[in-house]
Amino acid sequence: MKTTYREAVRAGLREALLNDERVFLMGEDVGKYGGTYACSKGFLDDFGPERIRDTPLSESTFVGAGIGAALGGMRPIVEVMTVNFSLLALDQILNNAATIRHMSGGQFSVPLVVRMATGGGRQVAAQHSHSLEGWYAHIPGITVLTPATVTDAKGMLLSALREPDPVFIFEHAYLYPMEGELDERAGAVEIRQAAVRRPGRDVSLITFGGCLWKVLQAADQLSVQGIEAEVVDLRVLRPLDTATILASVKKTHRAVVVDEAWQTGSFAAEVSARIMEGAFFDLDAPVGRVCSAEVPLPYPKHLEDAALPSVEGIVQATKNLLGRS
Amino acid sequence: MAEFRMPTLGADMTAGTLVAWKKKPGERVARGEIIAEVDTDKATIEVEVFTAGTLEQILVQPGAKVPVGTVLAIIREEGEAASPAAPAVPGRLRISPAARQRARELGVELLTIRGTGPEGAVTLQDVELAAQARGERPEARGEAADRQARLRQAIAAAMARSKREIPHYYLSTTIDMNRALAWLKEENARRPVTERLLYGVLLIKAVALALREVPELNSLWVEGRAVRSPMVHVGVAVSLRQGGLIAPALHDADRQSLTDLMRNFRDLVNRARSGTLRSSELSDPTITVTSLGEQGVESVLGVIYPPQVALVGFGKLVERPWVVDSQIVVRPVITASLSADHRVSDGHRGGLFLAAVERLLQRPERL
Numbered sequence: 001m002k003t004t005y006r007e008a009v010r011a012g013l014r015e016a017l018l019n020d021e022r023v024f025l026m027g028e029d030v031g032k033y034g035g036t037y038a039c040s041k042g043f044l045d046d047f048g049p050e051r052i053r054d055t056p057l058s059e060s061t062f063v064g065a066g067i068g069a070a071l072g073g074m075r076p077i078v079e080v081m082t083v084n085f086s087l088l089a090l091d092q093i094l095n096n097a098a099t100i101r102h103m104s105g106g107q108f109s110v111p112l113v114v115r116m117a118t119g120g121g122r123q124v125a126a127q128h129s130h131s132l133e134g135w136y137a138h139i140p141g142i143t144v145l146t147p148a149t150v151t152d153a154k155g156m157l158l159s160a161l162r163e164p165d166p167v168f169i170f171e172h173a174y175l176y177p178m179e180g181e182l183d184e185r186a187g188a189v190e191i192r193q194a195a196v197r198r199p200g201r202d203v204s205l206i207t208f209g210g211c212l213w214k215v216l217q218a219a220d221q222l223s224v225q226g227i228e229a230e231v232v233d234l235r236v237l238r239p240l241d242t243a244t245i246l247a248s249v250k251k252t253h254r255a256v257v258v259d260e261a262w263q264t265g266s267f268a269a270e271v272s273a274r275i276m277e278g279a280f281f282d283l284d285a286p287v288g289r290v291c292s293a294e295v296p297l298p299y300p301k302h303l304e305d306a307a308l309p310s311v312e313g314i315v316q317a318t319k320n321l322l323g324r325s
Numbered sequence: 326m327a328e329f330r331m332p333t334l335g336a337d338m339t340a341g342t343l344v345a346w347k348k349k350p351g352e353r354v355a356r357g358e359i360i361a362e363v364d365t366d367k368a369t370i371e372v373e374v375f376t377a378g379t380l381e382q383i384l385v386q387p388g389a390k391v392p393v394g395t396v397l398a399i400i401r402e403e404g405e406a407a408s409p410a411a412p413a414v415p416g417r418l419r420i421s422p423a424a425r426q427r428a429r430e431l432g433v434e435l436l437t438i439r440g441t442g443p444e445g446a447v448t449l450q451d452v453e454l455a456a457q458a459r460g461e462r463p464e465a466r467g468e469a470a471d472r473q474a475r476l477r478q479a480i481a482a483a484m485a486r487s488k489r490e491i492p493h494y495y496l497s498t499t500i501d502m503n504r505a506l507a508w509l510k511e512e513n514a515r516r517p518v519t520e521r522l523l524y525g526v527l528l529i530k531a532v533a534l535a536l537r538e539v540p541e542l543n544s545l546w547v548e549g550r551a552v553r554s555p556m557v558h559v560g561v562a563v564s565l566r567q568g569g570l571i572a573p574a575l576h577d578a579d580r581q582s583l584t585d586l587m588r589n590f591r592d593l594v595n596r597a598r599s600g601t602l603r604s605s606e607l608s609d610p611t612i613t614v615t616s617l618g619e620q621g622v623e624s625v626l627g628v629i630y631p632p633q634v635a636l637v638g639f640g641k642l643v644e645r646p647w648v649v650d651s652q653i654v655v656r657p658v659i660t661a662s663l664s665a666d667h668r669v670s671d672g673h674r675g676g677l678f679l680a681a682v683e684r685l686l687q688r689p690e691r692l
Contacts, residue, residue: 253423253449284421284449285442323442 001184006176008150009039009115012157013077015187017047020075023161026053026062027079036081037117037176063089063114067097067166070112075161080116083132083170097166098141112166113157117173119210119260120308126296129304131260133170133209134267137237143167144237145191148212150180152235155189162188172210191236194244200230203318204248206271207258208234211309215258218314227322237267245271246278253284254321258309263291285321290314326405327376329398331391334365334607335483341365342390343397346437348380350445354400359603361397366479367571368597372604378402383439388459419446431456476569487628491546495626496675497638497662500683501647506657508689524642525616526586528659528682530692532614532637533557533579535681541670542635542663542678543611551634551669560610560630561590563597572630573602574610583692618642624660634666635675637682 003011016023025040031054034041044052055062059080066078080086086093097110120129137144143163147153153171160167197212198219207215212233219229232248234240249255255275259268272287293307319325331341344362348354360374381401385391420428420435424447428435433456435447442448487493505527513521536543536557544551557579560572573593578586596602612633617625618641625638640660647656661682665675685692 253421281422281426284423285446320443323440323444323446323448 001182002179003150003182004176005150005153005171005178005180006037006039008153008180008182009157009171009176010041011182012154013040013043014046015154016075016077016158016161017043017051020161022073022075023077024051024053024069024074025077025079026055026066028055028057028062028081030054030079035079037171037173039079039176059085059087059089060092064092064096066112066114067092067100067110070110070166071100071108076112077157077161078112078114080114082128082173083116083118084128084130086114086116086132093136093142093166093168094139098139101165102141109164110166111161111164113160113163113169114166115157115169115171118170119172119174120292120297120304121174121210123299123301123304125299128173129297131209131292133168133237134259134261134265134270136168136170137240137267137270139238141165142238143191145169146209146235146237147171148175148209148233148235150178150182151186152189154182154186156191156235158188159191163191167191170209174210175213178213192239192241194232194234194236194241196230196244196248197233198229198231200228200252202228202252203254203256203321204230204232204245204252205256205258205314205318206232206234206245206248208237208267209260211258211260214309214311215314217311218318221311221315222318225319225324227318227324229318234271240270240274242274242278245274249275249279250282253282254288255283256288256290256314256317256321258290258314260292260309262294263289264294266291285323288317288321290317326381327378327400327402328396329360329374329376329400331363331385331393331395331397332372332604332608333393334363334370334604335367335479338365338393338479340390340392343385343387344369345387345434346383346398347371349436350380350383350439352380354378354380363604365607366475367569367607368476368602369600370602370604370607374400376400376402378405383437386455386458387434387437388455419444421446421448423449424452427456428452433459473567473569476565480569483630484628487631491629491631491634492667493629493664494667494672494675495662495664496672496679497624497626497660498679498683499645499658499660500686501649502642502657502659502686505686505689520584520587522583522587523590525639526583526590527686527689527692528616528639528661529559529561529575529578529590529614530581530583530586531682531685532612533559534685534692535678536612537579538681539670539674539678541674542665544634544669545611545632546634546666546669547632551666554611556611558609558611560613560633561593562613562615563594566598571597571602571607572610572613572615573597573606576605576609612637614639616640618659624662626662627664629664629666634669636664638662638664 030040031044031052066076069076101109119131145156147156205215222229257268257271259266268289290309298304342364344364354374356377359371361372363370363372379401382399385397438447438451438455440447544553558574559578560574562572564570613636616639623640627636627638629636642659645658646653663675
């Protein structure tokens with residue numbers, strides 16, 4: 001069944017709401033407006049105001065309320081409009097959600113699911129376009145998911161609701177209208193492993209989220225030039241599936257990490273470090289990185305395009321590693 | 326760009342194994358400099374380059390056995406612009422961790438491999454290609470017994486061809502060495518020990534000068550005809566300790582002083598025995614001189630080494646009763662012989678040549 005990423009998210013939400021009456025959705029504009037990205041359009045009518053709750057514009061408040069509800073036995077899904085705005089809730093996330101199990105000596109757990117949109121490419125400027133999921137992956141005690149396919153967009157939500165601890169799902173906003181093939185029986189997916197989206201022998205292109213499609217395009221172009229790239233979709237930033245990364249790099253001996261965040265201190269840096277720790281003697285070239293320019297993401301299209309990782313940039317970085325120009 | 330090819334190091338050589346590069350890509354090479362080591366059936370030879378410039382690219386990796394004439398490397402001649410494809414990276418040699426690891430496993434010498442990776446780094450593939458090339462050799466380096474067998478085979482091929490193709494004729498004459506040895510004794514008394522001469526260099530010099538008088542003997546038989554050589558490069562037969570022999574050239578022997586000839590002769594013998602001869606020394610002798618005197622035989626009638634057309638032999642220096650001015654006296658004498666190609670010269674000319682050698686040895690001070 002062909003469907004969009006947005007519809008896949010909706011299908012996941014609907015299934016979750018139908019399956020378990022402890023599940024409810026809350027966030028800014030999720031009710032009457034149907035969600036900033038229309039992921040909950042019509043849900044207010046279908047499930048009622050008890051389960052589809054519009055919140056005030058206060059991330060700290062409604063994420064905190066979600067933590068409380070989870071502690072109280074509910075299965076809240078909290079939507080944060082963009083990752084930029086989630087910084088207002090960071091205190092709740094780090095100091096409460098991620099730490100309560102630890103600080104209560106294991107007495108309490110927080111089965112909270114937070115969804116938020118991330119990434120650029122839509123000309124919504126520096127207020128709405130950054131990619132901070134790598135920051136969240138820094139925090140122990142939570143799971144960080146970055147669905148890049150329609151199957152993961154639906155399935156990861158269902159899997160997240162089964163976790164006893166907080167799970168953060170970063171939906172790349174550029175992907176919502178993207179179409180993909182979704183099996184009608186598609187349900188929960190495993191959320192501990194990376195996936196090889198394309199096998200190859202010459203270089204590992206390691207990425208996640210919105211960059212996956214650029215990377216797959218780049219791999220197609222490289223293939224025409226005789227370079228067979230293996231594309232690894234990390235899917236889960238925490239806990240990171242190091243084994244899949246290392247297995248791929250040990251096979252291809254080269255890696256380029258593509259990450260839409262700023263390069264300095266990026267998640268790409270973490271991946272690169274793990275490759276160096278675990279596969280140094282298998283490397284045939286330095287690990288390459290393709291990240292965003294270190295600027296607040298610009299509004300004008302040509303500047304935004306120039307700031308984000310591009311297919312051409314990925315192709316060039318890969319060829320550089322192979323000593324080709 | 327100039328191509329540097331696998332040289333022919335003797336008429337019987339059809340292929341050679343590149344043993345090692347003595348220059349790295351990006352390094353400058355001067356005319357006559359040693360650029361590589363090549364293993365022939367006979368010996369490991371240091372190969373000289375005859376183009377001045379910069380070693381641009383190495384095309385054949387150590388260990389590969391390739392036919393004579395195969396392009397081994399590209400040399401950028403002086404004044405030519407550097408090719409943009411080969412960025413010269415100064416400083417430390419770049420080798421990827423994987424390449425280094427694999428080279429250790431395969432026992433591949435990294436320094437001689439040209440890197441094709443980022444910034445000219447040696448990559449895994451570079452190492453594996455080098456190992457593969459080495460694997461194509463029929464045998465690994467240092468298998469002495471095998472070298473012996475191949476050397477024997479090479480000699481067999483050359484000598485059989487010589488006897489099959491060359492109508493040899495032989496002449497010999499016994500030469501009174503009294504004057505030569507007396508002069509040598511006096512001369513050596515004046516010289517520091519390190520510069521003393523052996524009588525053998527007098528023989529070589531006399532042969533070289535006599536060839537000026539009978540130049541057809543200093544020819545090479547090429548494609549059905551004799552081509553006279555303007556230079557006199559005397560190949561001196563050196564028997565190798567492990568058996569077999571090799572005859573590298575003393576270049577321009579007719580124009581060297583005895584002092585130079587002695588020094589170069591000693592150097593050549595040492596290098597022939599240690600296996601560090603140069604390509605030109607093996608490829609261009611125009612005549613061969615062999616001496617079996619040390620083995621105690623009085624004369625040697627040798628087999629010509631193609632494509633040369635003559636070989637001069639000397640036996641042992643012996644004291645014999647000798648008639649001088651109708652008196653029988655004791656004189657040190659040596660038997661000189663000539664094996665010559667009858668297609669190129671006749672006995673008459675050959676006789677004149679041996680007579681010239683004898684005459685020249687009677688005036689050693691002029692040699």
